[in-house]
Amino acid sequence: MELDRGALEGVYAALLTHHGPQGWWPAESDFEVVVGAVLIQRTAWRNAEQGLAALRAAGLLTADALAASSARRIEALVRPAGFYRQKAARLSAVARWLVARGGLARLAELADDELEAAWLALPGIGPETAAVICLYAFGRPLFVVDAYARRTFARLGWIGGDEPGPTLRRACEQALDANAATYNEYHALIVAHAKTHCRPTPRCAGCPLLRYCAHPAGTASR
DNA sequence: TACCAGGAGAAAA
DNA sequence: TTTTCTCATGGT
Numbered sequence: 431m432e433l434d435r436g437a438l439e440g441v442y443a444a445l446l447t448h449h450g451p452q453g454w455w456p457a458e459s460d461f462e463v464v465v466g467a468v469l470i471q472r473t474a475w476r477n478a479e480q481g482l483a484a485l486r487a488a489g490l491l492t493a494d495a496l497a498a499s500s501a502r503r504i505e506a507l508v509r510p511a512g513f514y515r516q517k518a519a520r521l522s523a524v525a526r527w528l529v530a531r532g533g534l535a536r537l538a539e540l541a542d543d544e545l546e547a548a549w550l551a552l553p554g555i556g557p558e559t560a561a562v563i564c565l566y567a568f569g570r571p572l573f574v575v576d577a578y579a580r581r582t583f584a585r586l587g588w589i590g591g592d593e594p595g596p597t598l599r600r601a602c603e604q605a606l607d608a609n610a611a612t613y614n615e616y617h618a619l620i621v622a623h624a625k626t627h628c629r630p631t632p633r634c635a636g637c638p639l640l641r642y643c644a645h646p647a648g649t650a651s652r
Numbered sequence: 653t654a655c656c657a658g659g660a661g662a663a664a665a
Numbered sequence: 666t667t668t669t670c671t672c673a674t675g676g677t
Contacts (some may be wrong), residue, residue, distance in 0.1 A: 469661040477674065478658090512674040516660085556660045576658045621658065 431597055433588060433605040441586070443644050445619035450627075452618035455566035457482075460534050462491050463567040463569040466560045469511040469522050469548070483512035483633040493533060520554030527552060533569065541602035542570045557595050564615070571608040574617040575599045587644025 457463045467486060471477035482491075484507040490496045496504070504518035511517055531537055537545060545568060549560040557575075564570040576599045584591035587596065606612065623639070637643075 468659095472657075472672085473659090473674070474657045474676080476657095476676085510674065512657095513659090513672050514674080515673060520660090554660065557661065561667095562658085574658090579660060617658095624658090 431589070431593060431601045433583075435605040437588070437642050438602065438605050440640055442616050444618070444638045445623055446615065446643070449619055449622045452615060452622055454614060454618035455562075457566075459491065460567040461493055461528075462486075464524060464528075464534075464563050465491065465496075465521060467516055468524065468554065469508060470562075471513070471517065471554075471559060473512045478511045481508035481514075481517075484508065484510070485550060492550075493525045493528040496521060497529045507512045516554065520552075523553055526556070538568055542572070545570060546572065557599075561599070565613055567611045569602075570615075571610040571613055573599050573602040573613050574604070575602065576617075576621075578621050579617065582620050582624055582639075583649040584640055586639060 455466065455506045462482065466478060466482055469481045485491050485496070485504075488499075488503070488507055490499055490504070490596065499522070501518055501522055504521055505514050506520065508514050508517050518633075528534065535549065540548060542564070542592055546560050546564050549555050549563055550557070555563075561572045561574045564572045565574055575595045578597065579602075580589070580591055580595075583589045583598070586608075606616075
C-alpha cells in the first residue's frame with residue numbers, strides 16, 4: 431500500500447495548527463515512558479496514569495527498584511490500569527531485563543533496527559509498544575501505528591482500516607522523511623485529534639482535516 | 653447491563 | 666496464515 435506524502439504532510443500541518451504542539455510523551459523520565467507504554471495497553475490513559483502515579487508514589491519508577499519489587503506489590507499498584515497480572519509480569523520482566531542489559535543508556539548504543547528487535551523479543555512487548563518505546567524513550571524515527579492512527583486514516587478514506595500494522599507503518603515511513611521529532615508530534619496530534627474530533631458520527635463538522643477527507647462532503651464512516 | 657478504551661499472545665480454525 | 670479468545674478495570 432502507498433500513502434500520499436502531500437496529504438500526510440498536510441494533515442500534520444493542519445493538526446499542528448489546530449491542536450498546537452503536544453509535547454509528548456507525558457513522562458518525567460525515559461524509564462517512565464517504558465512503564466507508561468506497557469500500562470497503556472488496551473486501556474484509557476486515565477487508567478494507565480493511575481498505575482503510573484501509584485508506582486511513582488511507591489518509588490518504583492526506576493528499573494532497579496521495579497526489578498527488586500515483588501510481582502504481588504506491582505500487581506496491587508498497577509491494578510487501576512487493568513490486566514494487572516499481565517502488566518505487572520511484563521513490567522517486572524522489562525525491569526529485570528533492563529538491569530541485566532546495563533540500563534536504557536546501554537541500549538541506546540544499538541542501531542534502530544537492533545533496538546526495536548531487542549524490545550520485540552521481550553514478553554508482552556508487541557509492535558506498537560516497541561514503536562512507542564523506541565520513538566519516545568530513545569528518539570528513534572519509528573512511526574507509531576495504533577488504534578487512533580488506524581481510525582483517523584480510515585475515516586479520511588485513505589485506508590480500509592484492516593491493514594496489518596507493519597504495512598501501514600511502512601507506508602507512513604516511506605511517505606514521510608525519517609524524522610523522530612515529526613513522528614513524535616504526529617502521533618501525539620493524532621491522539622489529541624481522535625479524542626476531540628471525528629467521533630463516530632455521520633459528519634465531522636468543524637474538523638480541521640475535512641479537506642483531506644476522501645469521503646464526499648466530509649462524510650466519514652466509522 | 654453492555655460497550656468501549658492507545659495490545660499482546662496463545663490457541664484454534 | 667488468519668481468526669478468535671483471554672486478560673480486567675473504570676467510565677458512560
